[in-house]
Amino acid sequence: MSTPSAIPWELISCDPEFVATTRAKARLVTALLAISALYYFALPLGASLLKPLFQQPLVGELNVGLVFACSQYPVGALLALAYLRGTRTLDARLQAVRLRYLQEVTP
Amino acid sequence: MSRRSCIAVMALLVLWVLAPSASAAEAVVTADYRTLTFSVFGVILILTLLVTAWAARQNRSASTFYTAGGGISGRQNGLAIAGDYLSAAAFLGVSGLIALYGFDGILYVVGFFVGFVPVLLLVAEPCRNLGRYTLGDVLAFRNGFRAAKSAGALSSVVVAICYLIPQVVGGAVIIKALIGVPFEWSVVLVGTLMLTYVFFGGMLATTWVQLIKAVLLISTCFLLVILAWAPFGFRIPTFLGTLAADPALHDYLGRLAPGQEGTRAFFEPGLYLKNPVEQFSLGLALVLGTAAMPHVLMRFFTVSDAERARSSVLWAMLAIGVCHLFIIGIGFAAAYYVGSATIAGFDKGGNLAAPLLAQFLGGGAESLLGNFLLAFVAAVAFATIVAVVAGLALAAASALAHDIYVGAVRGGQVSEREQLVAARLATVVVGLVAIVLSILAKGQNVAHLVGLAYAVAASANLPALLLTLYWRRCTTAGVLAGVIGGTLAAVFLVLVSPNMTYPQAVRAAAEQRVAQLQQRLDSLPVGTERTALEASQAQARQTVAGIAPDATSLVGLVQPLISLRNPGLISIPLGFLLVILVSLLRRDPLSAGRWAEMRVRQHTGLGIDGPVAH
Numbered sequence: 001m002s003t004p005s006a007i008p009w010e011l012i013s014c015d016p017e018f019v020a021t022t023r024a025k026a027r028l029v030t031a032l033l034a035i036s037a038l039y040y041f042a043l044p045l046g047a048s049l050l051k052p053l054f055q056q057p058l059v060g061e062l063n064v065g066l067v068f069a070c071s072q073y074p075v076g077a078l079l080a081l082a083y084l085r086g087t088r089t090l091d092a093r094l095q096a097v098r099l100r101y102l103q104e105v106t107p
Numbered sequence: 108m109s110r111r112s113c114i115a116v117m118a119l120l121v122l123w124v125l126a127p128s129a130s131a132a133e134a135v136v137t138a139d140y141r142t143l144t145f146s147v148f149g150v151i152l153i154l155t156l157l158v159t160a161w162a163a164r165q166n167r168s169a170s171t172f173y174t175a176g177g178g179i180s181g182r183q184n185g186l187a188i189a190g191d192y193l194s195a196a197a198f199l200g201v202s203g204l205i206a207l208y209g210f211d212g213i214l215y216v217v218g219f220f221v222g223f224v225p226v227l228l229l230v231a232e233p234c235r236n237l238g239r240y241t242l243g244d245v246l247a248f249r250n251g252f253r254a255a256k257s258a259g260a261l262s263s264v265v266v267a268i269c270y271l272i273p274q275v276v277g278g279a280v281i282i283k284a285l286i287g288v289p290f291e292w293s294v295v296l297v298g299t300l301m302l303t304y305v306f307f308g309g310m311l312a313t314t315w316v317q318l319i320k321a322v323l324l325i326s327t328c329f330l331l332v333i334l335a336w337a338p339f340g341f342r343i344p345t346f347l348g349t350l351a352a353d354p355a356l357h358d359y360l361g362r363l364a365p366g367q368e369g370t371r372a373f374f375e376p377g378l379y380l381k382n383p384v385e386q387f388s389l390g391l392a393l394v395l396g397t398a399a400m401p402h403v404l405m406r407f408f409t410v411s412d413a414e415r416a417r418s419s420v421l422w423a424m425l426a427i428g429v430c431h432l433f434i435i436g437i438g439f440a441a442a443y444y445v446g447s448a449t450i451a452g453f454d455k456g457g458n459l460a461a462p463l464l465a466q467f468l469g470g471g472a473e474s475l476l477g478n479f480l481l482a483f484v485a486a487v488a489f490a491t492i493v494a495v496v497a498g499l500a501l502a503a504a505s506a507l508a509h510d511i512y513v514g515a516v517r518g519g520q521v522s523e524r525e526q527l528v529a530a531r532l533a534t535v536v537v538g539l540v541a542i543v544l545s546i547l548a549k550g551q552n553v554a555h556l557v558g559l560a561y562a563v564a565a566s567a568n569l570p571a572l573l574l575t576l577y578w579r580r581c582t583t584a585g586v587l588a589g590v591i592g593g594t595l596a597a598v599f600l601v602l603v604s605p606n607m608t609y610p611q612a613v614r615a616a617a618e619q620r621v622a623q624l625q626q627r628l629d630s631l632p633v634g635t636e637r638t639a640l641e642a643s644q645a646q647a648r649q650t651v652a653g654i655a656p657d658a659t660s661l662v663g664l665v666q667p668l669i670s671l672r673n674p675g676l677i678s679i680p681l682g683f684l685l686v687i688l689v690s691l692l693r694r695d696p697l698s699a700g701r702w703a704e705m706r707v708r709q710h711t712g713l714g715i716d717g718p719v720a721h
Contacts, residue, residue: 007713009704022710029228036224037394040217044390047214047376048383055375061347063374069213070435073428076220080227080421091414098711 012101021093028086032079039075043068135459135466136286136485140478144286147482151323151490155304158315162308169526172309173240173505174408179314181415185422188406190317191498192219192397192423193324193430195278195491196557201431202464203457204379205438206450209372211379212438218390220428222397227420230398232413233576233709241502242404242568243510246575248708249701251583256514258590260506262567263401265594267503268540270400270560271496273553275545278492281458285485290549297492298542304497305504305534310409313497320487320494321426327487328433331461334468335440347374350443359447373442385672389558392675396561399568401502413712437461444468462488500537508533555606558673559597566678567593570686576709578690582698585690593682600674605667610658612666617650 012018046054047065054065136144166172179187197219205212238244243259279293288296304312339346350356351370360370364378372378380386397403407416441450441460444467453459465484469477508529513521521529570589574581601607624644631637659665671677708714 007707009707012707012711012713013703018707018710022706025710033225033228036221040221040394041387041390043214043217044380044383044386047210047380048386051376055371060344061351061371061374062344065210065376066213066374069210069217070432072217072221073432076224076424077428079224080424083228084417084421087417094711098713102713 008101008104012097015097015101017093018097021090021097025087025090028083028090032083032086036076036079040072043072135284135453135462136478136481137472140475140482141286143475143478144482144485147479147486148286148489151486152300155300155316155319155490155493158319159304159308159312162312162315165311166307166309166527168523169240169509169530171311172527172530173405173501173509175309175311175314177409177411179409181410181418182422183314183318184406184410184415184419185424186321186426187314187317187409188403188419188423189426189430190319190321190324190494191402191406192495193321193427193491194274194495195281195488196274197431198324198328198434198491199281199458199461199488200277200456202434202438202441203450203454203460205435206441206445206460207447207457208379209374209439209442210376213435214376214380214386215389216431216434218393219397220424220431222394223420223424223427225395225398226403227417227424229573229576230404231407231416231420234404235407235410235413235416236709236712236715237576237705238404238408240405240408240509241505242399242401242572243506243514245404246571246586247514249575249581249698249705250586250695251697253515253518254583254587256510258571258587259568260510260515262563262571262590262594263506263510264503265598266399266560266564266568267401267499267506267537268544269556269563270402271499271503271537271541272544272548273556274492274496274499275541276548276553277458278489278496279545281488281492282485284454284459285462285481285488291546294542294545297496298538298545300493301496301500301541302534302538304493305501305538306531309530310405310501313494313501314409316490316497317494320490323487324491325426325430325433327484328430328437331440331465331468331484332433332436335444335464336436346439346443350439353443355446355448356442359451362448382670384676388671388676389673391679392558392561392565392673395565395569395675395679397564399564399572400561401506401564401568402498405498405502405505412715434461437464440464496541500534500541503537504530504533507536555601555604555672558606559601562597562601562673562675562678563594565675566597566682567591569679570682574683574686574690576705578687579699579702580690580694581686582690582693582695584693584695585686585688588689589682589686592685593678596681597674597678600669600671600678602662603664603668604672604674605670606672607660607662607664607667609660609664609666610654614651614654614656614658617647617654620644620647621651 046068054063054068056064058064058067165176168176170176197216201212201216203212204215234242234245237248241259242263243256246255246259275294275297278297279290282288282293282296283290304316308316336346339349351374353370356370356373360367360372364372407419410416410419438460441464445460445463450457450460450463453463462481462484466472466477466481469480471477508526512529512533513519513526567590570593571586574589575586621644624640624647628637628640628644631640669677
């Protein structure tokens, strides 16, 4: 891997903008992970502990359990899109930090 | 590889497919339509081999061999991840599970999709920014070079081999059931194709084989769903209502779950997955294991930057999610058109649900179109298997050659040419080991190895990877403890679990069967039924006689030590705990010293390798 030796890693890692952006990214990731974990594990737990709710019919044979199980796919997609949207501004901020330090080390 | 040798390999492989047909056993495809089936197989085989021949000309460096030079686009890589990840178990196994047990099949497959959320949020971008070819590269970034490389390689090889064997064995069993090619021939064919793709074409050929397979698989599933659901105007309640009113399903459920009223149980949880703790443990291993599967991680090194790694995951989620939803539709459609009892009659696990549905929708077992569709689905299933095993073989070979030989043994001081030779030699070793172990596994239950692969990935690779990436105090000793401890814990827990064969339990079940059959025989007059029952009883007696009264399981147990089939619930927290506790015991100046650089690199991509254009 090419390693530009002049890059001040310690300095960048303490840069207020870098720290604030990575913290914002960590908050976004934690929130999305928590939603994903809660939503997914509600499925196996609900299938055994909330069986009467899962058996509740909605339209004909289509019941709450079937809809909830299949909804894991659109919910997963929504979480991915939320991440994409959230990182758009964060990426731009990180890119700005990157460019600022690259300009400093490039003669 | 020259054009001539490529054609020779092709001819040889096509011959290998055709040769055993003369001695083919009973199969879903009848002898009249076997030539048609082999022709469809041949077309797909030749297409993938042509891709390999093209890729072989590009493979002149280790970078091209391992990562296709990093020049794959996000969309291509996403589809290749889907091709790498959507196994025959998902296509044939899950559609079968749904056809036999309804709702619980969906419960099983969802975890394989949700596993990509942690991949997207935690793993894809940092891995691309820090690694070069393997998991070992990422671990070695801020940990002791040789120790991290060895640890990463150990768990990667264990995971890849554990996942590879059931894929090859399961694939061979399905090919035998579909077209009658004997088990050993099927294993050799799958193994040789896997070796050909990886040895000659490296990551470039593997990527394109996976891409072709993903497109073929999703298109086939789409076609089946269209044909099956069009008569119902794609209205889900109408279709489910018709299925629920099917007398054949009513009879089948009456035998499967006596005491159940009507057919509602088919659309509710509880027919297949009955233990909530077991479900939770399996779900945990699937969701967390995906983020640390070496063949999935390796795919992120084939794109040029973190942005493309992210878009790869999004494309992969789209392809896998759509395919899963089609598979759910196929499972219910197979239950309606073919019938759950008929599917179970062909294969107890329901693996032939999708091919049988294709045959039915095309016009049935006697029609040309029905058999063409069956042949097509069988060929797609075959392409599915070889694409998955190629990815796994490449991941295992990379761990052996790049991490163990080049990294741990030679300390990274190896010429480009030598690296390429090592990679190809490692591929041959992995291929031969896979073929031999798969043939030895004939008749064995190897399905639990898939669960073990996910459990090892989640218990060994993931704690080491995540804590290396996100925890400042993580040390080399902690990573080593987590990888070795997590791997051993997962393997040990499977060895003492109900997955293993316990001779005394088998003996007791056979004795019980002898007694039950005797009760029925006592009240039965001489006739055909009596003769059949006597034969069953003789077989059960033979089983009893064949097991010594002191026989034990592989590890010397009379009965399982734990009730969990999937060890994830115990081994995953243990893996994390080991990394944390051992890291807290002693500070590591090396790991701490590279923390700042790693954080900046993982978030900004500074210092990343550029892609190689083809």
